[in-house]
Amino acid sequence: MGPRFIVDTNVGRLARWLRMLGYDALFINEINDRQLVAIGLKEKRVLLTRDTQIMQRRVVTSGRLKALLVKGDDTKEQLRQVVRAMNLNYEERQFTRCLECNQPLLSRTKEEIRDRVPPYVFQTQPQFVECPSCHRIYWRGTHWQRMKRELETLVEETTNK
Numbered sequence: 001m002g003p004r005f006i007v008d009t010n011v012g013r014l015a016r017w018l019r020m021l022g023y024d025a026l027f028i029n030e031i032n033d034r035q036l037v038a039i040g041l042k043e044k045r046v047l048l049t050r051d052t053q054i055m056q057r058r059v060v061t062s063g064r065l066k067a068l069l070v071k072g073d074d075t076k077e078q079l080r081q082v083v084r085a086m087n088l089n090y091e092e093r094q095f096t097r098c099l100e101c102n103q104p105l106l107s108r109t110k111e112e113i114r115d116r117v118p119p120y121v122f123q124t125q126p127q128f129v130e131c132p133s134c135h136r137i138y139w140r141g142t143h144w145q146r147m148k149r150e151l152e153t154l155v156e157e158t159t160n161k
């Protein structure tokens, strides 16, 4: 399964990237430290944060709640830190999770989505997946390609360092 995450609001942008890699990354917009810790413990999630105070809490120092202190402002650099520290896999599960809702995507046949995507997309794309929650349809179009390239760049930079 791999690790599951809860993402603090101070590193919120990491959630989308982790979902892009296919990892379960919970992000809640309005949440306080106590709730973050409670959900992390209950759902056995790794807490990602820039908050050094949370890191000093007994629940973290004792190892009951796994937490990773993320450094710097650059989202990609932050992602690199998480990928390295947690030994995440770039390849296996890319684009298996909705970027908006964190739900695992379900594969759909072309017939099922015929009326829900532009005709050109229907004609040219062989594979579609749908989010069971927001019902967004994903396919390997230009947006997807661009994200994939960004990820590949990130991987190269990670291995070169």
Ligand SMILES: [Zn+2]
Binding pocket: 098, 099, 100, 101, 102, 103, 131, 132, 133, 134, 135, 136
């Ligand atoms: Zn969704």
